[in-house]
Amino acid sequence: MNNTGLDTEIARLVWSQRYRHGGSAxxxxxxxWRRIANALAQAEPSGRDEWAARFYRVLEGFHFLPxxxxxxxxxxxxxxxxxxCFVMGGIEDSIPGIFRALQEGAVTMQEGxxxxxxxxxxxxxxxxxxxxxxxxxxxVSFMAVWDAMCATIQSTGARRGAMMATLRCDHPDIxxxxxxxxxxxxxxxxxxxxLVTDAFMRAAAEGAPWRLIFPATPPHRMTREVNAAELWxxxxxASFASAEPGVxxxxxxxxxxxxxxxxxxxxxxxxxxxxxxxxxxCDLGSLNLTAFISAPFSPSARLDMEALLxxxxxxxxxxxxxxxxxxxxxPAQAQEVRAKRRVGLGITxxxxxxxxxxxxxxxxxxxxxxxxxxxxxxHAAYRASTALAAExxxxxxxxxxxxxxxxxxxxxxxxxxxxxxxxxxRNSHLLAIAPTGTISLLAGNVSSGIEPVFAAEADRMILDAxxxxxxxxxxxxxxxxxxxxxxxRLPPAFVDAGALPVQAHLGMQAALQAHVxxxxxKTINLPATCGFADxxxxxxxxxxxxxxxxxxxxxxxxxxxxxxxx
Ligand code: CDP
Numbered sequence: 001m002n003n004t005g006l007d008t009e010i011a012r013l014v015w016s017q018r019y020r021h022g023g024s025a026x027x028x029x030x031x032x033w034r035r036i037a038n039a040l041a042q043a044e045p046s047g048r049d050e051w052a053a054r055f056y057r058v059l060e061g062f063h064f065l066p067x068x069x070x071x072x073x074x075x076x077x078x079x080x081x082x083x084x085c086f087v088m089g090g091i092e093d094s095i096p097g098i099f100r101a102l103q104e105g106a107v108t109m110q111e112g113x114x115x116x117x118x119x120x121x122x123x124x125x126x127x128x129x130x131x132x133x134x135x136x137x138x139x140v141s142f143m144a145v146w147d148a149m150c151a152t153i154q155s156t157g158a159r160r161g162a163m164m165a166t167l168r169c170d171h172p173d174i175x176x177x178x179x180x181x182x183x184x185x186x187x188x189x190x191x192x193x194x195l196v197t198d199a200f201m202r203a204a205a206e207g208a209p210w211r212l213i214f215p216a217t218p219p220h221r222m223t224r225e226v227n228a229a230e231l232w233x234x235x236x237x238a239s240f241a242s243a244e245p246g247v248x249x250x251x252x253x254x255x256x257x258x259x260x261x262x263x264x265x266x267x268x269x270x271x272x273x274x275x276x277x278x279x280x281x282c283d284l285g286s287l288n289l290t291a292f293i294s295a296p297f298s299p300s301a302r303l304d305m306e307a308l309l310x311x312x313x314x315x316x317x318x319x320x321x322x323x324x325x326x327x328x329x330x331p332a333q334a335q336e337v338r339a340k341r342r343v344g345l346g347i348t349x350x351x352x353x354x355x356x357x358x359x360x361x362x363x364x365x366x367x368x369x370x371x372x373x374x375x376x377x378x379h380a381a382y383r384a385s386t387a388l389a390a391e392x393x394x395x396x397x398x399x400x401x402x403x404x405x406x407x408x409x410x411x412x413x414x415x416x417x418x419x420x421x422x423x424x425x426r427n428s429h430l431l432a433i434a435p436t437g438t439i440s441l442l443a444g445n446v447s448s449g450i451e452p453v454f455a456a457e458a459d460r461m462i463l464d465a466x467x468x469x470x471x472x473x474x475x476x477x478x479x480x481x482x483x484x485x486x487x488x489r490l491p492p493a494f495v496d497a498g499a500l501p502v503q504a505h506l507g508m509q510a511a512l513q514a515h516v517x518x519x520x521x522k523t524i525n526l527p528a529t530c531g532f533a534d535x536x537x538x539x540x541x542x543x544x545x546x547x548x549x550x551x552x553x554x555x556x557x558x559x560x561x562x563x564x565x566x
Contacts, residue, residue, distance in 0.1 A: 005028075005029070006028075006029055006442075006444075007444055008444050008445060008474070008475075008480070009472055009474075010441050010444075010445055010460060010462075010472050010474045011441060011442055011443070011444050011445070013462060013470070013472060014438060014441045014442045014462065015029055015032070015442055017462070017464050018068065018071075018072060018438060018442075019032055019068075019071045019072050019442065020032060021035060021072075021075075021076045022076075030060070032071065033056055033059040033060055034052075034056060035074065035075040035076075036055070036059060036066060036070060036071060036074045036075060037052045037053070037055035037056040037059060038052045038075055039074035039075030039325060040052075040055055040070075040074060040318050040321040040322060040325060041055060041321070042321075042325060043320075043321035043324040043325050044321070051317075054314055055314065055317075055318055057314075058311045058314045058315060058318070061291055062288050062291055062442070062443035062444070062446075063287065063288060063291045063292065063307075063311055064285060064286070064287055064288070064311055064314070064315045064318070065285065065286045065287075065288055065348065065436065065439040065440075065442070065443055066283075066284075066285045066318060066319070066322070066439075067082075067083075067084040067283060067284035067285055067286075067434065067439065068084065068438045068439050069081060069082050069083060069084050069112055069113070069159075069283075070082045070283065070285070070322055071439065071442070072112070072159075073112070073326075074322075074325070079111070079327050080111045080112050080327060081108070081111045081112060081113045081281075081326055081327055081328060081329055082283060082322050082325065082326035082327075083113060083281040083282060083283045083284075083322070083326055083328075083337070084113065084114060084269070084282065084283070084284050084434070085113060085114040085115070085116070085269030085270060085271075085274060085276075085281065085282055085284075086108055086113045086114070086115050086116070086269070086276070086279070086280065086281040086329075086333060087115070087116040087117070087118075087267040087268065087269060087276035087277065087278065087279070087280050087281075088101060088104055088105055088108065088115050088116065088117050088267075088278070088279065089101060089104060089278045089279050089332060090118070090121055090278050091117060091118070091119065091121050091122060092121070093121055093122050093123050093215075098122070098142055098145075101117070102145060102146060102149055104329075104330055105117070105146060105149065105150075105163075106149050106153055107329045107330065108329040108330065108333075109149075109150060109153045109154075109161040109163075110153055110156070110329070111327070111329045112159040112161065113161065113281065113329065114161045114162040114163065114164075114269055114270040114271075115161070115163050115164070115270070116163070116164035116165075116166070116267040116268050116269050116270060116276065117146070117163070117164070117165055117166070117267060118165075118166045118167070118168075118195070118266040118267040119139035119140075119142070119143060119165050119166065119167050119177075120139070120166070120167050120168040120171050120195070120266065122136075122138070122139040122142060123136045123138075123214055123215070123222075124136065124138050124139075124171065124172035124173040124214050124222050125137055125138030125140075125141070125173055125176065126138070126222070127214070127222055138173045138176060139167060139171070139173055139177065140173060140176045140177055140180050143165055143180065143187055143190060144186075144187065146163060146165075146189075146190070147163075147187050147188065147189050147190060150163055150189035151189060154189075154467070155467070157466070157467075160463060161189075161270075162189070162191065162270035162271065163189050163190045163191070163270055164190065164191045164192075164193065164267065164268060164269060164270040164271075164272070165177075165187075165190050165191075165192050165193075166192075166193050166194070166195050166248060166266060166267045166268070167192075167194060167195065168194075168195045168197075168250075168266070169194055169195060169196050169197060169200045169210075169231070170197075170200070170210070170211065170212050170213055171212065171214055172212040172213070172214050172222045172223075172224055174194065174212060174231065175226075175231070175234060177192065177194070177245070178194065178234055178235050178238045178245060179234075179238060180192060181238075181242050181244045181245070182238060182241065182242055191244065191246065191270055191271070191272075192244045192245035192246070193245050193246040193247060193248045193268070193272070193549065193551075194235060194245050194246075194247055194248070195248050195250040195266060196247050196248065196249055196250065196543075197250060197251050198249075198251045198252075200228060200231075200232075201249075201540075201543055203228030203229075204228040204229050204231070204232035205229075205540075206228070206229075207227060207228065207229040208227075208228050208229075209225050209226070209227060209228070210225065210226050210227065210228035210231060211223060211224070211225055212224045212225070212226060232536075233536075235247070236532070236535065236536040236539065237532070239535075239539075239552060240532055240535050240536075240554070243551075243552065243553050243554070246272070246549060246550060246551040246552075247539055247542075247549060247550050247551075248268060248272070248275075248548065248549040249542075249543055249547065249548055249549060249550075250265070250266065252543075252546060252547070252548050253265050253268075253275045253519070253548050253549075255407065256406075256407055256408055256517070256548070257275070257406070258403065258406045258408055258409060258428050258429055258517055259277075259340065259397065259403075259406075259428050259429075260402075260406055261399060261402035261403070261405075261406075262397055262399070262402075263277040263280075264277070265277055268519070268549070269282060271434065271435045271521040272519060272520075272521050272549050272551065273344065273346070273432040273433055273434050273435070273518060273519045273520055273521040274342070274344055274432050274518050274519065275518060275519055275548065276342075277336070278336070279330065279332040279333045279335075279336040279337075280333075280336055280337065280340070280342065281328075281333055281336075281337045281342075282342050282343070282344045282429075282432060282518070283319050283322040283323060283326070283342075283343055283344065284319075284343075284344040284345075284346065284432060284434045285315055285318065285319050285343070285344070285345055285346070286345070286346045286347055286348040286433075286434060286436050286439065286449070287308065287311060287312070287315060287345070287346070287347050287348070287377065288347075288348050288349045288443055288446055289303065289308075289347055289348070289349045289350055289352075289353035289373070290349035290352045290353050290356065290443075290446050290477060290478070291349070291443075292304045292305075292307055292308045292353075293353055293356045293357065296356035296357075296478070296481060296482075297356060297358065297481075297482060297485065297486070297491060301356055301357045301358060302357070303353065303357070303373065305373075305376065308373070308376075308377070309376060309377070309380045312345070312377055312380035312381050312384055313380065313383075313384035313387070315345055315381075316343065316345060316381050316384040316385055316388065316427070316430065317384070317388065319343035319344075319345060319427075320341065320343060320385075320388060320392075320426055320427060322343075323337060323338060323341055323343070324338075338396070339395065339396040339397050340395050340396075340397050340427075340428040340429075341395040341426060341427045341428060342427060342428050342429040342518075343427050343429070343430060344429070344430075344431065344432030344434065344518055345377070345381050345430055345431055345432070346431060346432050346433035346434050346436075346449065346516075346520075347373070347374065347377065347433060347449070347450065348434075348436040348439070348440050348443070348446060348447070348448060348449050349440070349443070349446035349447055349477070350370055350447065350449070350450045350451075350508075351447035351450075351451060351452045351453045351478075352446050352447040352453065352476065352477050352478035353478075354366050354369070354370070354493060355453070355478040355479075355482075355491050355493045355494055356478050356481070356491075357369070357493075358492065358493045359493055360493050360495060361452045361493075361495050361500060361504060361508070362495060362500045362501065362503075362504035366508070367507050367508055367511040368511075370450070370508060370511055370512060371511040371512060371514065371515065374511075374512045374514075374515040374516065375514075375515045377431070377515070378412075378430070378431055378515040378516070378517075379412065379413060379416060381430040381431060382412055382416045382420075382425070382430060383415075383416055383419065385425045385426045385427045385430055386416065386419035386420055386422075386423050386424070386425050386426075387419075387423075388426035388427075389423045389424040389425050389426040390422075390423040392426060393424075393426070394423070394424025394425055394426060395424075395425070395426060395427060395428050397428065398424050398425060398428070400420075400421060400424065403420065403425070403428075404417060404420060404421060408517045429517045429518050430517060431515070431516045431517050431518060432516065432517075432518035432519060432520070433449050433450055433512065433516060433519075433520040433521060433522075434449060434521055435448055435449050435451075435521040436448045436449050441460070441462075441474070443477075444477050444480070445474045445475065445476060445477050445480075446477040446478075447476065447477070447478070449520075449521055449522070450508055450509070450512055450520060450522060451497065451522065451523070452495065452496065452497040452500055452504075452505075452525075453476045453478070453479075453494070453495070453496050453497065454476075454496065454497050455476070455496050455497075456475065456476050456479045456490055456494065456496065457473060457474070457475050457476070457479070458473070458474055459471050459472070459473055459474075460472050460473075460474045478491060478494070479491065479494065482494075497525040498525055498527055498528075498555070499527075500525070502524060502526060502530075502534070502538050502541075503541075505522065505524040505525065506524065506538065506541055506542060506545060506547075508522075509522045509524075509542075509545075509547055510545040510546070510547060513545075513546070513547055513548065519548045519549065520548075522551070523551050523552070523553045524538060524542075524550065524551065524552045524553065525553050525554075525555075526538070526552060526553065526554045527554075527555075528554060528555045530554060535552065535554070538550065538552055539552070
């Protein structure tokens with residue numbers, strides 16, 4: 001890739017349809033980078049021109065890719081949020097409460113934010129609805145109302161926003177939730193995840209009774225006992241058949257949360273990489289590892305670690321500034337987000353970087369390398385945020401001793417902990433690995449996030465601004481570079497997602513999770529031949545590895561937007 005151009009058809013399409021602003025005012029991608037750099041430098045109290053120039057240098061050549069909302073919205077007059085995703089407020093269990101929550105979701109999606117909701121607060125189907133003497137229809141019935149809202153908002157030309165719904169594993173409607181997407185064409189705008197507790201995993205392993213209960217306090221209490229192993233089996237069979245629901249290990253999420261002392265989490269953003277409290281949001285950005293590799297495919301291929309780590313503080317500063325310049329759909333979101341200043345710096349292009357270095361994605365050497373890179377990024381990001389705190393102040397909800405007691409923080413190097421103790425820290429959380437579905441295409445179809453390459457060549461369907469489908473053939477970035485240099489065949493370390501054993505997917509997710517304070521968007525692609533027992537074992541292994549969630553996909557389970565060509 002040359003440093004200023006868009007070398008592929010897909011990159012040009014994505015840029016012109018999603019990210020280019022103002023037509024001829026933005027003649028090429030360098031003008032887009034300039035717009036973003038200038039807009040985010042406005043949050044600086046002084047030296048804005050110098051900051052804009054530094055921001056530009058990490059954007060240039062796709063070294064750092066801010067989340068798609070930043071690229072689309074920063075520096076434009078549009079009243080849009082620059083945060084990719086939100087978790088909404090708790091849904092109050094009343095008709096006015098439910099429709100207030102629906103309205104809040106609608107205005108958030110109108111501005112381009114994806115939304116996550118915990119539906120566990122709604123009473124189960126069959127309980128009395130006291131005021132009018134009716135019978136409650138249950139959370140799943142209300143999710144259909146959200147689905148219709150989302151379809152309608154999209155038809156207005158807003159970004160194709162995603163939604164996430166969670167339900168606790170002890171909610172009396174859990175079976176209905178598990179079965180909710182078993183029919184095609186139902187709740188298509190939702191990803192579903194069950195909030196699974198450690199107690200439930202133990203009960204399922206033992207085949208013990210499991211109590212479903214709502215609410216915690218009378219008068220309208222419903223309780224029912226099921227067998228935990230049977231409920232787990234039902235969940236696994238639904239997921240085996242239709243790839244949903246996924247599973248969130250909610251106790252691990254709360255245990256590992258840096259803000260364990262001031263918030264409880266019960267929902268995540270739509271693709272799962274950011275567990276968030278009510279009205280929380282996360283601004284995402286990814287370091288593109290492929291842009292830091294020199295002499296690819298040769299024996300002297302290497303990652304320029306110095307340049308990568310020099311980009312980290314700039315990336316953190318950019319993301320921190322996003323919080324100040326972004327518009328927020330709801331005042332409650334602005335207040336919540338600015339009190340904690342979560343940012344989600346991640347990586348993309350991991351699989352392509354491995355191919356360029358000659359490392360097989362499924363090997364121990366690849367996991368070791370990736371984990372080492374992520375550890376360095378993590379420490380550099382924390383150092384950067386403590387320096388920002390010294391300069392601009394710590395986040396409002398920072399409480400020194402409680403923060404330092406968190407398990408993720410306890411594992412950081414001494415110099416970082418000392419700096420936190422002295423200066424505080426600007427951002428409660430620093431790291432998350434996003435799917436980078438669109439921004440990776442902009443960067444020339446580098447492999448997404450930490451996913452293995454899906455296929456050397458694939459048909460991609462993309463939607464234009466009017467929702468019309470366009471099909472484009474895209475070639476993986478590393479494969480394209482290889483063919484430019486070496487011609488026909490595939491690079492030696494090339495491996496596609498379906499050819500990897502499940503342990504390779506889980507192993508990579510676990511190797512990186514150790515250095516990510518939030519979470520990782522990862523879909524474990526299983527081969528079509530995978531049987532049910534191995535499928536269910538994948539989820540148990542994910543729990544045992546201390547992962548925060550697990551999403552598994554089998555080729556025949558559901559139709560995706562990608563179809564392999566090679
Ligand atoms: O590539 P881009 O920055 O646009 O987004 P991504 O990394 O693929 O997705 C990041 C997050 O944006 C997801 O986890 C969702 O919360 C949200 N998202 C959404 O709401 N709607 C979409 N169509 C895509 C992403």
